[in-house]
Amino acid sequence: MKQINFFLVIVIALIALVPIVLPSRFDEKFEHEFDAPIGLVYDEFYNLRQFSKWQQFTASDSLTVKKFSNKNEDEENYMIWDSENASVASGKITVDNFSINNFVNYTIKYDGWEKLDSLNVQFVQEENGKTIARLNYLSQDIPYFYRYFSFFKNPKSKFEESMDHLNNQVKVRLDKDKKEGKLNYGEYRIVEFSKVNLLAIKKQSKLSEKDIMNDIDNAFGTIYKSLANKEGGVDFDLGFPYIYYTDFNKDKVTFFAGIQLIEDLPLQREMKKVVVPKGQYLLSLHLGPRSKRQQTVDKMKNYAKSKKLQLLDKQLEVMLNDPKETDSVKLKSRIYIPIKK
Structure with missing residues (x-):
């Protein structure tokens, strides 16, 4: 009996202490190259209705409810999502600042969390017409015991999946625009x-x-x-x-x-x-x-x-x-x- 109690104490102690060595925040930088004009790629990020089609953060729950700001009524450009799936949760992403075809800054508020995450995306057009998107994700300080969950839900993998989906989407959209005679900024x-x-x-x-x-x-x-x-x-x-x-x-x-x-x-x-x-x-x-x-x-x-x-x-x-x-x-x-x- 004493051995069992001792074992339980050890397990509880480990559970309590392991988060000390787990990351207290997830700050990630990475970039992706698109074979598409800068104007089209920028629009996919700035237009949150387009953004919602390829982002993979809420993709695991097909029942996620999304609400978008109204350009005519709302001063903010935002998307609110609501999910009962714990891995998706609920929250709000807002375009906090932008410069057309240069960058988009977002703030991300998760329900029940006091502070905000942020995401900055910068766009650079190469001489060959391709576009590089540079993403910089800055998380809030992760509450102590949430570090277990966050360790297995590192946002970098979700962004990489999102970029793959976006890559396919811009190809389809670019082909459609060409057939319709539409010309995007930065396209040659x-x-x-x-x-x-x-x-x-x-x-x-x-x-x-x-x-x-x-x-x-x-x-x-x-x-x-x-x-x-x-x-x-x-x-x-x-x-x-x-x-x-x-x-x-x-x-x-x-x-x-x-x-x-x-x-x-x-x-x-x-x-x-x-x-x-x-x-x-x-x-x-x-x-x-x-x-x-x-x-x-x-x-x-x-x-x-x-x-x-x-x-x-x-x-x-x-x-x-x-x-x-x-x-x-x-x-x-x-x-x-x-x-x-």
């Missing part, structure tokens, strides 16, 4: 471009986006006034604005700003008919302020170099929204650079 495509006839005005500006945009505004203002009816409106859809850059030198750029030429449209004032030739072009999407447009062009050139493509000096830009009416962060344009045969 070699496309067959058909000849386009433009009704345009020739301008020469200093190599400054501010000067270029002033000349572009003046050119489109002239075109609009010449096509306006007596009421001051236009009788047809002008379509997207085109800017065809034809010559770059040390301190100036020559370009034509205009619209697609419509049959029987008379040429007035400074207007000219300009032909953008057909051929193979490298296409990418610029997203953000005009002041950062050159960064997109530089990335396209780096991509071309990594793929051993030779680009010509000309550029065609199709503006997808109005700089005067759109927040600079949300400005979009498609940039085409012809590929040398």
Whole structure:
């Protein structure tokens, strides 16, 4: 009997003391490379509805209930999950901070735990168009006896499983976007471009986006006034604005700003008919302020170099929204650079 009691004392002592040598927190750093553009990968992390499809932390319980924030009603961007499975538990993940296509910071609150875990994900685009996601997970201090449970539920393995699922998801989504003609930020495509006839005005500006945009505004203002009816409106859809850059030198750029030429449209004032030739072009999407447009062009050139493509000096830009009416962060344009045969 004394031996049994002694044995029980030893077991209880071991149970009480073992957590001392177990990790008191789980801080993990790791990265994953995706063969996908940075804009698509970023969206999979920032959009928590997308995030919920591939994350594996709640996957073991198919009955987990999830609730998402409403963009129109909630200031926070969050997902709440509720599970009766002890290994999944319940809690809330919130996007605490973000920079579009650069990083997303999360806080994670588990029900019944006082402090927060945090997750930082940084995104880096490589010259070849692939994206690296760098994840840094910082846990709260784990309560003493919870260390047994946490030791066998190390979050790193769940993140690795999640990245494998996300890798498959971005491939499916990228294929779908290509079929639908959608272009993601950071994506590069070699496309067959058909000849386009433009009704345009020739301008020469200093190599400054501010000067270029002033000349572009003046050119489109002239075109609009010449096509306006007596009421001051236009009788047809002008379509997207085109800017065809034809010559770059040390301190100036020559370009034509205009619209697609419509049959029987008379040429007035400074207007000219300009032909953008057909051929193979490298296409990418610029997203953000005009002041950062050159960064997109530089990335396209780096991509071309990594793929051993030779680009010509000309550029065609199709503006997808109005700089005067759109927040600079949300400005979009498609940039085409012809590929040398």
